[in-house]
Amino acid sequence: MTLYETGLLSPVGELTLIASEGALVALLWPDDDPARVRLPARQAGLEHPVLTAAAQQLGEYFSGVRRSFDLPLDPQGTPFQRDVWTALASIPFGETRSYGAIAAQIGRPSASRAVGAANGRNPLSIIVPCHRVIGKAGGLTGFAGGMETKAWLLSFESR
Structure with a gap:
């Protein structure tokens, strides 16, 4: 699976958004332990529609406009x-x-x-x-x- 990432400045620090081809896979904290969410290598800095939508919705959340998210999600777990x-x-x-x-x-x-x-x-x-x-x-x-x-x-x- 190819993953893509981008950074997002927020009131709680710089977050890392990670997406697959069609869904958001992770949102990581600035000092996140790499063992908490295990992910393969990913490509950074590319325009990606899921990452763009996630960044926009998080911006709306932090500005007090959004209370829930409407994004395709694909968390990996049991x-x-x-x-x-x-x-x-x-x-x-x-x-x-x-x-x-x-x-x-x-x-x-x-x-x-x-x-x-x-x-x-x-x-x-x-x-x-x-x-x-x-x-x-x-x-x-x-x-x-x-x-x-x-x-x-x-x-x-x-x-």
């Missing part, structure tokens, strides 16, 4: 991970869910730790809003973009 990511995508803008609530939503109520692991491997942060998942008691928990970024995103969405 069936369980994809179930979790689908559940994450259903969390409305400005709302949060616990890991246990996501586990119950996908029919695996005792799998909240596995949900946390899948959440941490979400390759499409922000677009598939893993930042909207919090601990059972309402506290912030781990986030690939960093806890300060997670807090910023949640605050931004609660305005």
Whole structure:
């Protein structure tokens, strides 16, 4: 699979957008651990319609105009991970869910730790809003973009 990438300056740092021929595959953080989302080599700097659309929609999100994304997505993961990511995508803008609530939503109520692991491997942060998942008691928990970024995103969405 040929992958294409571009950088995007945002209020939470420079993001890296990665697409296949027809879908967005990943959104990576400035200091993302390469082992979190394993991807083959990719071509940078090329005009690509999916990357252009993703950059535009993220710009609209950060300007407060967009609350959800309408992009072709192709996250690579196990069936369980994809179930979790689908559940994450259903969390409305400005709302949060616990890991246990996501586990119950996908029919695996005792799998909240596995949900946390899948959440941490979400390759499409922000677009598939893993930042909207919090601990059972309402506290912030781990986030690939960093806890300060997670807090910023949640605050931004609660305005």
